[in-house]
Amino acid sequence: MILLAGCNAHQSTLAPFGEEARSTYWLTVTLGIGALLIAVLVGTLAWRAAHSPGNALDHRQGMRLILWLGAVFPTVVLTALLLFALPEMRPLPSQPGDLTIRVDGEQFWWRVQYESGRGEPLIGANEVRIPVGRPVVFQLAAKDVIHSFWIPGLAGKMDMIPGRTNRLIVKAEKTGRFRGVCAEFCGLSHALMAFDVVAMEPSAFDAWLVAARTPAAVARGRTRGAALFADYGCNACHAVRGTEHDARIGPDLSRYGARTSLGAGTLPPTTGNTATFIRDADAVKPGARMPSYPMMPEDEAHAIAAWLKELK
Amino acid sequence: MSDPERSEQHRKWHQQLRITLWTLIIPPTAWAAHFLFSYLWAAISCAKTGRFATFPVLFVGGTVMALLVILFSGWLAWHKERTPGDPPPHEDSTEVDRLRFLGKATLLLAGLSFVGVVFTALPVIFIGDCQ
């Protein structure tokens, strides 16, 4: 039962949706079956050895058995596996024009920047969207400590190291919503540092990339939530496209309403949860780098949350 | 000795080579040196050219050299190991047992080291990436 609890289709190396994860999956299956066969072989040999009369094998035959089954056979099998696995470990091919997504790991969330061609990159957070069938180059770095970027269904993990940019090239093969996680212990809320991955049809992705740059209409609106957001100084850390708020310390909230999670994969982004998070982020995510607002009345938190939910 | 009637001069050149504890460690030493060489070569050539060499001539040359050293010491050990004598274990304090023991041990080490060098070289060549 405990093992079954790990089964799911959106965050699993056993449910691959990308090229690299798929070949890793088949390698795992091959290794599993091979290990089973070898275990059966060893078991049979041991059983026969224990049940055959003494001296059934002379010294020469025994030595030959050790040479072939104990040395030559494993060497050949390991060489074959190595020759199969090594080419898979090469980075996927990519061209200079390919979509580049820069992701920075920060305690305990993800800064995401889509860089395509000229112009300002599109900034987002805690969600990564990729087109299916095209290579995507991830440039991975970190602000504070070492994190690790891992989308189990897509590709292997890649460390995010402060002061260094690592490249990970991926290619999604199936559309859908998936999940990625931080795979390197990075502090109190390491386990609450995940993100959503959306693999889209290329045309839908291109359309999204354009649409995402246009500010949400309500951003400029003179709602109570928008006013409170500024009054409480949230704009010291958060940016909202289409307003004068452009701080880059915390996650960009321009399209918060379109997110499928709150606090980097921690909670469903309902208005209620968002309000709770705004008043006491530390209670939801211990060690989160966002101040708590214990004096904020609940209805004000709700007003801000409601406004943020409309930013799509 | 194995063939006391033959004088020193009539022996083939390789029969004059002695095998000792020192020659026993030649194969693993070649393996270790090749291992270090692989890292150094990759680091230096990547740092100098910025990308993985298309034809890693120096690396292949070094690998072939390590393999030749190992093959040679294995071949020598194989000859010594065939000195006539009792079947194993070679545990008597006689010259023949000493030779046969060292020969067999060196031969096995040479086999292991050969595979070790190949398994070190394959990733370097196949991954072919500087990151």
Ligand SMILES: [Cu+2]
């Ligand atoms: Cu982390």
